[in-house]
Amino acid sequence: MAGHSTYVPKTAVGRWFESRLPIVGLIHSSFVVFPNPRNLNYLWTFGGILAFMLVAQIVTGITLAMHYTPHATMAFGSVEHIMRDVNYGWLIRYLHANGASMFFVAVYVHIFRGMYYGSYKAPREILWILGVIIFLLMMATAFMGYVLPWGQMSYWGATVITNLFSAFPVVGETIVTFLWGGYSVDNPTLNRFFSLHYLLPFMIAGVVVLHIWALHVPGSNNPAGIEKKTDKDTLPFHPYFTVKDALALVVFIMLYCWFVFYTPNFLGHADNYIEANPAVTPAHIVPEWYFLPFYAILRAIPDKLMGVLAMFGSIAVLAFLPWLDTSKVRSGSYRPMFRFFFWLFAVNAVILGWLGAKPADGLYVIASRICTAYYFGYFAILFILGFVEKPSKLPASIAESVLGRQGSAAAVGASAAAEPNTKG
Amino acid sequence: MATTAAEPTRRDFLFIATGAVGAVGIASAVWPFVSQMAPDAATVAAGAPVDVDLTPVAEGQILKLFWRGKLIFVRHRSAQEIKDAQSVDVASLRDPEADAKRVKAGKDQWLVVYGNCTHLGCVPLGNEGAYKGWFCPCHGSVFDTSGRIRQGPAPTNLPLPPYEFVSDTKIRIG
Numbered sequence: 385m386a387g388h389s390t391y392v393p394k395t396a397v398g399r400w401f402e403s404r405l406p407i408v409g410l411i412h413s414s415f416v417v418f419p420n421p422r423n424l425n426y427l428w429t430f431g432g433i434l435a436f437m438l439v440a441q442i443v444t445g446i447t448l449a450m451h452y453t454p455h456a457t458m459a460f461g462s463v464e465h466i467m468r469d470v471n472y473g474w475l476i477r478y479l480h481a482n483g484a485s486m487f488f489v490a491v492y493v494h495i496f497r498g499m500y501y502g503s504y505k506a507p508r509e510i511l512w513i514l515g516v517i518i519f520l521l522m523m524a525t526a527f528m529g530y531v532l533p534w535g536q537m538s539y540w541g542a543t544v545i546t547n548l549f550s551a552f553p554v555v556g557e558t559i560v561t562f563l564w565g566g567y568s569v570d571n572p573t574l575n576r577f578f579s580l581h582y583l584l585p586f587m588i589a590g591v592v593v594l595h596i597w598a599l600h601v602p603g604s605n606n607p608a609g610i611e612k613k614t615d616k617d618t619l620p621f622h623p624y625f626t627v628k629d630a631l632a633l634v635v636f637i638m639l640y641c642w643f644v645f646y647t648p649n650f651l652g653h654a655d656n657y658i659e660a661n662p663a664v665t666p667a668h669i670v671p672e673w674y675f676l677p678f679y680a681i682l683r684a685i686p687d688k689l690m691g692v693l694a695m696f697g698s699i700a701v702l703a704f705l706p707w708l709d710t711s712k713v714r715s716g717s718y719r720p721m722f723r724f725f726f727w728l729f730a731v732n733a734v735i736l737g738w739l740g741a742k743p744a745d746g747l748y749v750i751a752s753r754i755c756t757a758y759y760f761g762y763f764a765i766l767f768i769l770g771f772v773e774k775p776s777k778l779p780a781s782i783a784e785s786v787l788g789r790q791g792s793a794a795a796v797g798a799s800a801a802a803e804p805n806t807k808g
Numbered sequence: 809m810a811t812t813a814a815e816p817t818r819r820d821f822l823f824i825a826t827g828a829v830g831a832v833g834i835a836s837a838v839w840p841f842v843s844q845m846a847p848d849a850a851t852v853a854a855g856a857p858v859d860v861d862l863t864p865v866a867e868g869q870i871l872k873l874f875w876r877g878k879l880i881f882v883r884h885r886s887a888q889e890i891k892d893a894q895s896v897d898v899a900s901l902r903d904p905e906a907d908a909k910r911v912k913a914g915k916d917q918w919l920v921v922y923g924n925c926t927h928l929g930c931v932p933l934g935n936e937g938a939y940k941g942w943f944c945p946c947h948g949s950v951f952d953t954s955g956r957i958r959q960g961p962a963p964t965n966l967p968l969p970p971y972e973f974v975s976d977t978k979i980r981i982g
Contacts, residue, residue, distance in 0.1 A: 547928040665930040
């Protein structure tokens with residue numbers, strides 16, 4: 385999407401087409417010759433993995449929609465019909481349900497990678513904010529998808545989450561009634577959630593296009609956090625990164641398949657195999673694992689409105705990260721103090737997730753409050769850190785960070801050994 | 809420009825008028841798409857009043873029923889439960905409301921409240937919690953025998969549905 389295209393079609397038909405719609409050249413410049421920093425590690429393969437997961441969810445989801453019935457009296461039965469009667473229905477449904485979890489596994493790695501290596505810093509702020517928007521759309525999609533089987537967890541999850549909006553003064557109750565299309569979660573709610581669950585992935589795909597577009601303006605950040613300066617700092621996307629991405633994807637799919645084939649319900653809740661009953665709430669209602677840290681923040685605050693605001697705020701604050709982190713150095717590898725607080729933040733997020741699954745009383749509530757305080761405190765610490773931290777010395781170039789000073793010198797000397805571009 | 813800066817031209821008028829008509833047009837086109845999200849006619853029609861016969865509800869029992877798709881508790885309170893509800897210092901409550909305001913005069917034994925927690929809508933469990941009213945298992949809200957919030961995150965008391973006694977043993981909800 386940037387002007388790197390050197391693509392010249394080999395055939396006359398190709399040239400005729402390219403002069404009318406230069407899409408092959410666009411793909412060529414974006415995913416074939418695009419110069420990536422040569423030091424990208426495996427954490428940079430999660431973008432590709434996420435693209436795969438989005439496609440996988442759309443393919444399995446559209447297939448499931450051919451067999452599913454979005455009606456309060458028939459939805460639960462139609463999911464069982466998919467599991468028992470439809471050829472390979474069990475496989476497609478388990479791929480879709482576990483696919484949602486794997487999608488979030490990948491997105492959390494992707495987000496934490498960006499946070500560690502400072503990928504949100506200038507000139508990549510818009511890229512980062514588009515990522516936060518994708519994350520929000522993913523959460524909305526996953527939530528509505530979880531409602532569709534119309535089990536007990538579906539129903540009560542929908543009730544609790546839609547009721548979050550009732551916390552807003554004056555208009556809250558009206559918003560909730562309009563979300564429900566009735567006076568409680570019922571068939572109209574299920575219908576519109578199905579419609580939106582089908583729509584949102586395509587909106588995600590649209591924002592992903594913008595995300596990649598914004599990425600290809602400055603190019604990828606890298607573990608050294610310094611910009612590419614010369615050709616020696618980069619390698620073409622194909623074959624170097626297509627192969628690296630493909631290897632990571634295959635390993636990731638193995639993990640995905642392990643869940644699908646060996647423990648497909650491990651990440652779900654048994655209560656969701658009981659049909660929705662508006663008269664009884666399950667004893668332990670918890671969201672899916674990927675929402676647990678935010679759920680813990682909601683429950684940590686003893687006030688309803690403040691709890692809801694804190695929960696939404698915990699996601700919204702990410703969008704402001706480019707301006708909350710005042711350090712000029714991008715990569716955490718060169719920020720000794722940052723590293724400590726970053727890893728504490730990561731551990732804190734995991735503990736919040738654990739607390740979100742625990743009952744909301746006693747020590748759990750106190751622990752949730754401490755962890756919530758640090759979650760928000762981290763962003764304040766980042767702000768101060770930029771002024772007080774002394775970063776370690778940055779490498780002079782990406783090539784130097786990979787090859788060391790000598791390798792860099794050799795590369796400058798145009799040595800063939802240090803110039804993979806010439807190998808093939 | 810310098811000569812007529814303060815004087816609106818015919819072009820300015822057309823610009824504003826066109827913009828205003830456009831804005832009204834967009835708003836009226838959007839309205840049906842917002843309005844369709846509201847409860848539909850069938851859902852509203854399902855809100856016709858329902859009669860509930862109280863004779864089979866024994867003392868201490870909590871009847872669950874639905875009106876307009878919403879869960880309602882009809883609780884037959886014991887003398888002790890009524891006393892507990894009445895003896896509370898109203899000023900000390902989060903959502904101050906006397907028990908007498910929450911039941912019909914002379915019908916202290918019958919408490920009729922919506923059955924969804926005012927926090928996030930779960931169904932509280934009857935005869936549980938520190939006040940033996942209701943306890944919500946989701947986020948730990950505790951209600952007393954008058955359905956008033958006493959502990960936990962819920963901001964308000966369990967609301968009362970509109971109802972009246974049509975006879976000594978029958979109520980009409982709605």
